[in-house]
Amino acid sequence: MNASSSREASTAGAQNKRDHVSERLSRERVLAAALTMVDTEGLNVLSMRRLGQRLGCNPMSLYRYFPNRAALLDALVEFVLKQLPVSNLTDEEDWQAQLRAGGHQFRELAIAHPNVVPLLVAQPLTTPLGLRPVGTLQLLEQLLALLTRAGLTVDNALHVARTFTGCLVGHVLNELQQLTVDPAEPEPLYRLGLHRLPRPQFPQLLSAAPQLAHYDGAIELDFTLDVLFTGLTTQLTLPPFRK
Secondary structure: OOOHHHHHHHHHHHHHHHHHHHHHOOOOHHHHHHHHHHHHHHHHHOOHHHHHHHOOOOOHHHHHHHOOHHHHHHHHHHHHHOOHHHHOOOOOOOHHHHHHHHHHHHHHHHHHHHHHHHHHHHHHHHHHHHHHHHHHOOOOOOOOHHHHHHHHHHHHHHEEEHHHHHHHHHHHHHHHHHOOOOOOOOOOOHHHOHHHHOOOOOHHHHHHHHHHHHOHHHHHHHHHHHHHHHHHHHHOOOOOOOO
């Protein structure tokens, strides 16, 4: 075989390989690869070109599933939120217990995919409710169904749903900010980098270093939900809070 024939065979083989990979593509597989990329490299690196390279296919083949990057990001949010087992909640539990379980599930999901959290937070800021991906609205629908089944009026169910989701988002953002300079450092001030602060200006913050260094997100979320449920049952006509 001459050099020209060899190059042609190699080119044909590479094309056949790309075509074969493309044939095995699916929406789920593309989204799974996109999530892995975002988890490991960050949201900014996600592009059709990079995603195509990761999947070993021509990036143009991805456009059959998503017309643009914005559509891919919307689908990625839905893909992540599908991991929440909201539909498993039952009528046998009181509404506070079910919301608490759902809150911890959301927290665990956010901790597992921290680079996706900006999408979960930013999307509602730029998209009207009715134009958001159906998969994201399904959670709100299920939440309202849960609350109205528990006997809440529509008005109170909306109050609870908005307050609950606001607390969850706030908690997750706060927990993801609990970064340490050196996790192996036993001294709290040095572990958090607080030793750089002048004590006269930050006496309270520096004295709270041991507590800050032993932050427990699950415990903090339970405390937040305790306050939330107690306050809601006081302000609204709701079934009693059962801790």
